[in-house]
Amino acid sequence: MELSFTFPEPPTVVYVKTTQFLKPLEWLSSGEHFIESIIANFLVLPKSVGIKFDEMKNNEHELDAPKAMIRIDLLYASQLIFQQQDIVTDRIPSTCCTISLENSGTFQTTSIESSNPIWKEYFTFPVTNEKVNLQINIYSRREDGKEQEPFIYKCADITQEADIVNGKEISIHISESKGRLQNGDLTFRVNTLLLSDSSQHLLNWLELKDYHFPSGVISVLVNEAVALQNLPVHEVLHSRSLHSFVRVTIGNQTCKTHSKHGNMPVWNQVFHFICTVVFNESIKFSVCAKIKKMEYELGFVDVPTRLVLSENNFQTSVYYPLQGISKDAYLSVTIKFKAIVAKKGFMNSLKSSEKRVIEAINAMTEIKTTKRESPSIPGPYSNGIQKLDDNQVHVLLRFRWQRAVPPNSAKVVINVIQALHIPKISGQLPNPYIVLELIDKETKQTLDRKQTVIKSMTSNPMFNETKYFENINEKKFDIYLLRISVYFKTVKNQHSKVAESTISLPLQPKENIFVYENWYSLVTSHRHTYGFTFIDQKSQMFEHEEAADEDSTRKFDISSLFETKQEKVIEQNPEESIPQKLRKYLGFEPTETKEKTS
Incomplete structure (x- = not known):
């Protein structure tokens, strides 16, 4: 490969002044001026110079291209409780997540003010190592802008069970973590895709395009630069000692090399970029110099990605001429593209996972808006019970199947929502609570036991x-x-x-239905209900209000507490209540005079 370029200014002659070490050689020539003329003519640079570069071998610039790509979809979280004080004060947390994968950078989701945040954001990382460490942090921003201590989830190797969890959602239960987060669930999805340099896989990408998957990964090796400091005389950076670096930009992704010194800096750094639309992308290389914390652009070049796709194995290694003030400089780069490859069954797992996520999000929104004032209103995905008997105890449960890491530790999540028609105890409201026991059908042993909080003085607890x-x-x-x-x-x-x-555990959560909700009628024994009275929901709701109304309408006369002797005499002899003057006028005589006359 041969390159030729022309200097913009006329050539200059360099004159060399001989020193005393040339005086012994004067007898070989006609004098010192003859030697200076020979050296000057030898150092004259012509206007046009041709430089030959040997074609680069692929073995010398072999790229360490990634072998796979991982996309982590942060879907949603539910029932997040950061402090017990938040339950009392009804404080709504402002929740956000950060996700990092090895040394591929850290990304952050948007902050949502809700205890059940729904993100549905995805982050893509190239995989260059066999073992990949995943870390997810959950933060809660306070009113003063500070972040509380996060909950940290770490997975030593997310690709270990790639075939099992690939394209499926994973749920993590949070309980009493080291940070401030005390309770909640985090659901995310792991998508592991292989990479290949075959052009056939670009056609398969069209099926993944609807789910916002990228087309592949572009790897860039920034090797070296040639004749970087040959700048015009009128430039400010002329004859300066430059520390240069290269900035690589593809779309919204930008990477930067280390700063190197010299006319021919060598970087040998590799960067990986997630390519969304491979045919319309362009790679921009900007060579910059940094002087006193100021950056100056020496030159740039734009490389369309379609030139890379036209090469064999989607790889090219070229010296690109720079445009700008450093027109005589060249940049050596190696570019390689790899398309994503989806394994068999990945699309089926992804589609079924999307359905489950949509159903779960719809169920979360319906639960917020649905009012359970009447037991005849069935919840989302319930069996549609129309009427409940007032003389039986009923419990509303919601079942959910949850996948976890590792997959062998699968969970069944049961939400105890409310209970109805719990009888009174000798005319007083009870303090009820519910106990759930998981029993083995064959051995009749209790495998696990869960208990709710005790509710005080209610027959319809929530x-x-x-x-x-x-x-x-x-x-x-x-x-x-x-x-x-x-x-x-x-x-x-x-x-x-x-x-x-x-009851037997419902099979609906195991299948495509994500949430199953149902009312269950409990059998009441006479030995437990001796002295109990069943009440309906309406009577209990207004029981305290009616009692308060009766007490408010009932008036209390404080004078009834004080009884004088005269009032007691009046009760015995009603005539004493008549005044004395009126008694004389009517002809009544006092009792004392009657006794004297008699």
Whole structure:
């Protein structure tokens, strides 16, 4: 490969003045001036100069291109509680997440003021190592702008179970972490895609394009620059010692090399860029110099990506001439493109995961807007019960199947929402709570037991608590039973059972339906309901209000507490209530005079 360029200014002659070490050689020539003329003519640069570069071998500039690409989709979080004080004060946290993968940088989601934030944001990382470390942090911004201590989730190697979790959502339960976050769920999805330099996989990318997947990864090796300091005389940077670097830009992604000194700086740095639309992208290389904290652009060059796709194996290594004040400089770069490759079954897993996520988000929004004032209103994805018996205890449960890492520790999430028609105890409102027991159908042993908080003085308590049952065998899902029991706490701190019922775990959460909600009627035993009275929902809602109205209308006369002796005499003899003058006028005589006359 041969390159030729022309100097913009006429050539200058360099004159060399001989010193005393040339005096012994005067006898070989006619004198000192003859030697100076020979050296001057030899150092004259012509107007046009041709420089030959040997074609670069691929082995010398072999790129360490990534082998795979990982896209992490941060979907949503639910029931986040950062402090117990937030429950009392009804404070809504401003939640955001940061995600980092090895040394590929750190990205942050938008801040959402909600305890159930929905992000649906995705971040893509190239994978160059066999072992990939993933870290997700959850922050809560306070009113003063400061961030509280985060919850940190770390996964040592997310690609270890790539075939199992690929294209599926993963849910993490947070409970009493080292930071301020005390409770909640975080759901994200892992998408692992291989990379190939074959042109056939670009056609398969059209199917992934609808899900906002990139077309591939562009790797750039910035090797060296030639004749970088040959600047015009009138330039400010002329004859200065420059420390230069290269800035590489593709779309909104920018990377920067280290600063090197000299006329021919060598960087040998590799950068990886996520390419969204490969045919319309262009790679911009800007060679800059830094002097006293000021950056000066020496030259630039734009390389369309379609030139890279026209080469064999999508790789090219060229010396590109720079445009700008340093017109005589050249930049040596190596560019390689790799397209994404989706494994078999990835699209099916991704589509089913998208359906589950949409159903979960819709269920979260419906739960916020749905008012459960009447038990005849079924919740989302319920079995559609129209009417509940007032003489039975009913419990509303919501089931959800949750995938976790590792996949063997799958969970069943049960939300205890509310209970209805819990009977009174000798005419007084009970202090109820609910107990959930996971039972093995074959051995009749209790595998796990969860209990809600005790509610005080109510027959229709609202719990809204989430219970997790871990280490459930997914293949033998039918061997489990769930026992639902309602207890109450007496004044003497005794606990008695009101009603119970044993059901089989529903299979709907295991399938495509993400949320399953249902009312369950519990069997009430006579030995537990001795002295109890069932009340309907309406009577309990207005019970305290009616009692308050009766007390407010009832008037109390404080004079009834004081009774004089004269009032007692008046009750015995009604004539004493008549005044004395009026008694004489009517002809009544005092009792004392009557006794004297008699």
